[in-house]
Amino acid sequence: MSDRRVVLKPEKEKSLERRHPWIFSGAVASLPDDVEPGELLPVYSFAGKWLALAYFHAGHSLTGRIISFEDTFKDTFEDTFEDTFEDTFKDAPIERILRRKIEEAAALRVQFIPAHTTGYRLINAEGDGLPGLVVDRYGDILVIQISTQGMERLRPIIIQELLAVFPDIRGIYEKSRGAARLQEGLGEKEGLVWGDAPDEVAILENNLHYTVSLKHGQKTGFFFDQREMRSWVASHAKDRNVLNCFAYSGGFSVAALTGGAHHVDSVDTCPFAAALAEKNVARNNKNGTHAFFQEDVFDFLKTRPLSSYDLIILDPPAFAKKRSDVDNACRGYKQLMRQVMQTAKKGSLLLTCSCSYYIDEALFQTIAGQAACEASRSVSVIGTQSQAADHPFSLSHPEGRYLKSLILYLS
Numbered sequence: 273m274s275d276r277r278v279v280l281k282p283e284k285e286k287s288l289e290r291r292h293p294w295i296f297s298g299a300v301a302s303l304p305d306d307v308e309p310g311e312l313l314p315v316y317s318f319a320g321k322w323l324a325l326a327y328f329h330a331g332h333s334l335t336g337r338i339i340s341f342e343d344t345f346k347d348t349f350e351d352t353f354e355d356t357f358e359d360t361f362k363d364a365p366i367e368r369i370l371r372r373k374i375e376e377a378a379a380l381r382v383q384f385i386p387a388h389t390t391g392y393r394l395i396n397a398e399g400d401g402l403p404g405l406v407v408d409r410y411g412d413i414l415v416i417q418i419s420t421q422g423m424e425r426l427r428p429i430i431i432q433e434l435l436a437v438f439p440d441i442r443g444i445y446e447k448s449r450g451a452a453r454l455q456e457g458l459g460e461k462e463g464l465v466w467g468d469a470p471d472e473v474a475i476l477e478n479n480l481h482y483t484v485s486l487k488h489g490q491k492t493g494f495f496f497d498q499r500e501m502r503s504w505v506a507s508h509a510k511d512r513n514v515l516n517c518f519a520y521s522g523g524f525s526v527a528a529l530t531g532g533a534h535h536v537d538s539v540d541t542c543p544f545a546a547a548l549a550e551k552n553v554a555r556n557n558k559n560g561t562h563a564f565f566q567e568d569v570f571d572f573l574k575t576r577p578l579s580s581y582d583l584i585i586l587d588p589p590a591f592a593k594k595r596s597d598v599d600n601a602c603r604g605y606k607q608l609m610r611q612v613m614q615t616a617k618k619g620s621l622l623l624t625c626s627c628s629y630y631i632d633e634a635l636f637q638t639i640a641g642q643a644a645c646e647a648s649r650s651v652s653v654i655g656t657q658s659q660a661a662d663h664p665f666s667l668s669h670p671e672g673r674y675l676k677s678l679i680l681y682l683s
Contacts (some may be wrong), residue, residue, distance in 0.1 A: 276304050278315045278328065285317040288324055288338070292667040294397050295326060295336030302329060309457065311422030312339065312366065325369075327422025327458065337403040337422055340369050370426070371433045373401050378437060386499075390524045391482070392473030393496050393662040399672045400664065405430065408492040412442040412485055415492040416465070419452040426638040431465060443467030445486050447493075451593060462487075478503060480526055481555045483638065486546050490520065497675050498523065498587065499660040503625065504679070505585065506531035515539070517569045517608075522549030524585050524649070528562045529553060537581075539565045539572050573611040583621045584612050591674035592628035603626055605636070606643045613647035613682060622651075622680040629674040636676050655679035 278310055281290075284299035301318060307330050315323045315336065322343050326336040377400040385392050394414065395407040404420030415436060418424050431444060444465040453460065471487045477499060484493040505514075505524050510532035516524045519538035522545075528536050538549055546564045553562045565572060569588070578584065586608050591601035605626060626636050637653070644651040657677040659665075665672025 277311060278303050278313050278326070280315065280317055280323070282318045285321070285323055288341070290313070291341055291666070291667070293338040293401070293403055293669055294334055294671075295328075295338070297331075297333055297335040300335060303328065303335075308540070310423075310425040312422070312425075325515055327420070327425070329421050337398075337420065339366075339402075339422075342369075352519060364386065366426070367429055367433065370402075370429055371437065374433050374437050376400070377402075380664065381662055384476050388479035389477050389499075391477055391494060391496060392499075393660075396663050396665075397672070398669050399666060406492065407434065408496065409488070410475050410493065412440060413469050413473055413486070414438065414441055414444045415486060416444060416446050416448070417450075418446070418448045418461075419450065419456065419458075421456050424456075424458055435466065441467070443469035445469040447486070447491070447584070453559060477523075478506075480530055482521070482552050483527070483548060483555070484521070485544070489548075494521070495523065497627070497659040497663045498625070499662075501587075501657055502527040502623070503679055504655070505583070505623065509533040509583060511633065515581045515584045517572070517584070517586050518566070518588045519549055520545045522551070522552045522564075524587065525549060526552050526556045528583070529557045529562060533560045533583075535561045535563075537563050537565060539567055539569050541566060541568055555662045570607065570611075573608065578612060578615040579617045581616065581620060583623070583661070584616060585623045585625075585667055586612065587623075587625040590628040591626070592630040597628075597629055598630050601631055602635070602639055604644075605631070605639050609640055609643035610647050613644055613649045613651065616682050618683060620682050621654075622682060623677060624680065625675065625677040629671060631676075633676045637678060640678055640680065650683035651682065652681045653678055654681050 279302045280299050281301045289647050307328055308328050309329050312327050312504045315326050317323055324338045325340045326338045328336045377395050381392060390411045394409045394410055395405055396401050396403055397406055404423035406417040408415045417429060446461055446463060446465050448461040467485060472483055472485050475482050475484060482586060502523055508528040509528035511531050512529040514533045514536045516536060516538045519525055519540045522538055525538045543566055546566050549564055591604045592598050609624055658673060659675040
């Protein structure tokens with residue numbers, strides 16, 4: 273048997289037997305001395321039981337990420353891993369594993385993506401069994417985001433399999449940027465991978481029209497994870513005045529106006545977002561009025577009276593990108609909610625969201641309660657929401673649940 277394998281310490285196989293997709297360095301008994309960043313290796317228990325196929329990054333606390341728990345190809349992989357890593361890439365099993373996972377992800381979306389919707393998340397990293405890989409679909413364009421060494425090494429096969437599974441696409445564009453990639457020792461990578469992709473693409477979401485900038489947009493271009501909350505806003509905006517904070521390209525603003533809002537104010541610091549939001553509003557709005565304020569949201573809330581708004585939306589970027597950010601993030605979320613609660617009128621609604629994994633739902637609700645107390649306000653929770661169905665997370669990997677929203681009634 274090849275010695276290019278990973279062996280876990282006694283009893284450390286339990287999390288893998290529960291199908292948690294991560295291996296931490298403290299669980300590893302032995303790892304090849306010359307393991308390359310992102311190298312695929314079979315994983316065994318201390319007693320010699322096959323557990324999984326994973327890629328590894330030695331020296332990192334989160335050292336391994338599982339690609340497959342299936343032992344279907346166990347014998348093949350044991351033989352293959354005696355060869356070079358490049359030879360392993362040429363072997364059929366890894367291609368079949370990736371093909372199956374991509375096909376399963378696509379089949380899931382067919383079941384749950386709403387009608388008249390052409391933009392959605394196609395592959396959601398660990399949620400679809402492909403850690404380090406995100407793929408979003410914008411009509412006939414796929415946008416990929418790779419954040420780990422392991423997925424970077426699998427990149428040629430990923431592109432090959434995406435083209436095989438989706439022969440109808442026009443182009444593949446890559447937006448592999450961000451702190452996670454830098455922590456992996458990878459530089460930023462952005463640009464056309466295959467075919468053709470314009471700077472801006474048009475998509476539908478629940479029959480609403482959005483223009484998305486692939487080149488200048490945040491993340492892959494659009495935040496599909498808030499689809500259900502945009503639908504909620506559309507169904508509750510009729511005859512209301514709405515304030516959309518951290519508006520970005522105006523997703524919530526468009527939803528509110530098409531839902532019958534009298535007026536929407538959008539606030540964001542980004543000048544590019546302002547132009548895109550105005551474009552999206554113009555494409556969809558039939559009746560209500562709209563204004564965009566290119567300002568810092570904290571300053572806006574401090575200096576503007578909020579008594580004219582019936583519905584206020586707080587959907588900030590992640591305040592806690594790592595565990596050490598939690599205290600500052602809690603203060604930021606609380607400040608935002610307190611500022612709204614202090615001056616918003618009686619009977620108004622507040623939709624407040626957090627996309628920080630390290631702020632879980634219980635903590636976020638506690639922060640909201642503290643804000644209400646400091647604002648001397650009676651506040652009721654009338655609804656909660658998590659990320660949309662195209663952002664699945666495994667019960668074995670609760671870390672994949674990052675987005676949480678509270679719908680609050682301000683008495």
